[in-house]
Amino acid sequence: MNISKTRLALLIGLAGGLLLTLVIVSPMLLISMPSFLSDGRTSVDCEDTAQVEEVSDSGAADIPGSYLDLYKEHGEQIGVQWNILAAVGKRETNHGRSDLPGVKSGTNSAGAAGPMQFLISTWGGKARIPMSSTFNGYASDGDGDGVGDVYNPADAILGAAKMLKRNGAPENVRQALFVYNRAWWYVDQVVEIARKYAKSGDVQVPPQAEEECDDSLVEAAPSDIVAKILQYALAQRGKPYLWGGTGPDSFDCSGVIFAAYRAAGLSIPRTTFGQWPFGVKILEGQEQPGDLVFFNAGPGTSPGNPGHVGLVVSKGEMLEARCTLCGPIKVTSYEGRDSRVGFTRPLQNPDVLDQLKRLDNSSL
Structure with a gap:
């Protein structure tokens, strides 16, 4: 049997969800893949x-x-x-x-x-x-x-x-x-x-549907750099939450975002508390893939100091590593969550803009 790692992360993850214990021949929890939407585009039907x-x-x-x-x-x-x-x-x-x-x-x-x-x-x-x-x-x-x-x-x-x-x-x-x-x-x-x-010999679910959805989502990204961020982040779905984790086998909420930006050649703060003031604040409704969405959740947090973060992957949807009890990394909806604080765009931080220039110059 393959028991999931809870340890200290269990204390951090008491805020929501049900117990995820990874056991072979035993049930687990939570993962979902919605039908994605991109800015101005119709949904991807997978x-x-x-x-x-x-x-x-x-x-x-x-x-x-x-x-x-x-x-x-x-x-x-x-x-x-x-x-x-x-x-x-x-x-x-x-x-x-x-x-x-x-x-x-x-x-x-x-x-x-x-x-x-x-x-x-x-x-x-x-x-x-x-x-x-x-x-x-x-x-x-x-x-x-x-x-x-x-x-x-x-x-x-x-x-x-x-x-x-x-x-x-x-x-x-x-x-x-x-x-x-x-x-x-x-x-x-x-x-x-x-x-x-099944008499038809089928389970009625195309095995490649998820990969096709990912391809469409990445292709709809507003820039090549965002496409790289999304490609890495989406590939982490199904991996377990671990407080303080930055991969490659497990992540916490800010850790998977930090790693996704790093995979695209960019450096941003490691923690949620550092990521919140780092990005340029974005008005609700103007967020786009690659932006971050923050929540007043977790120990020691407040509306002005949010403790949970997700990566916007399409309108209304984010990739998040929520907590140990909430199951593995997945794509969920951020709409309707009362604890939502706001959105930021790390790609507009002056330091990141300099990093992007250096990346552009290095590719010449």
């Missing part, structure tokens, strides 16, 4: 949300009837592909038929339990949770008995559907599966199982 309806003969033979009903019911309810849910259930515990520790009782060596292999901490702190109680996790009541039971297939499958939905399904299934179990070989295996379960 989504295929069609639902697979028919079950292949091999799928019908392999999936227990009660499980198939639950995959379809909760997949439709939450809005994710039933065959993806079924493929996860197959890969994790053979639809609950496995006799390995943690499937029907207790936990395995990593603390995962149930037919969909939730970490108990990710489920909500204990295996069975009254749904009237307050908890921080994916515990769900799929059969209406008032209890979220990690061993109950109805509850576990509903919880898995919610998790995949929050992580980007149905549009970005591969990214959602990568967060569910942080290994691309796992993603490939689940997708292959899902194809066999």
Whole structure:
């Protein structure tokens, strides 16, 4: 099992989200890829949300009837592909038929339990949770008995559907599966199982959709230097948050931006507190890709001293490394967040303008 690094970052990340613990054959949290917009351009349509309806003969033979009903019911309810849910259930515990520790009782060596292999901490702190109680996790009541039971297939499958939905399904299934179990070989295996379960032989999600979206977003950048910044930043999606991290394996909010600018040959301050006064302030509505958006969030922050930052990648969307509990680096919306303080443009800082001139001269 591959447990995520929390340590000191956990203390910094208590401000939002749910527990991200990276465990092979155990669910994870959060990642999404929206349909991007650029200044004055229409959205880039890289989504295929069609639902697979028919079950292949091999799928019908392999999936227990009660499980198939639950995959379809909760997949439709939450809005994710039933065959993806079924493929996860197959890969994790053979639809609950496995006799390995943690499937029907207790936990395995990593603390995962149930037919969909939730970490108990990710489920909500204990295996069975009254749904009237307050908890921080994916515990769900799929059969209406008032209890979220990690061993109950109805509850576990509903919880898995919610998790995949929050992580980007149905549009970005591969990214959602990568967060569910942080290994691309796992993603490939689940997708292959899902194809066999669908009569059409497809999961209805083009594997290259995300890359195509990235290409369109980078091409729409207002300048070559911004394109380089975006290209680096977007490539970091899916990597874990780590307080103080500047890569290459993990980052914090300001660290990924610092590294993206550095990849384009530019030097800006390392921390959020340094980045806020560094850039030229930009009025809301005039922000563009490459700008920074700041939030009054985190310990010791205030409206005049914001502690969280994201990189604008298109109108209304930013790339952010939010916190340990919030999941890996992802593209999210910055619109509607009450804690938003404002925007800055580091590329208009006099020092950066000098750096750009030197870069231009060096290319002659």
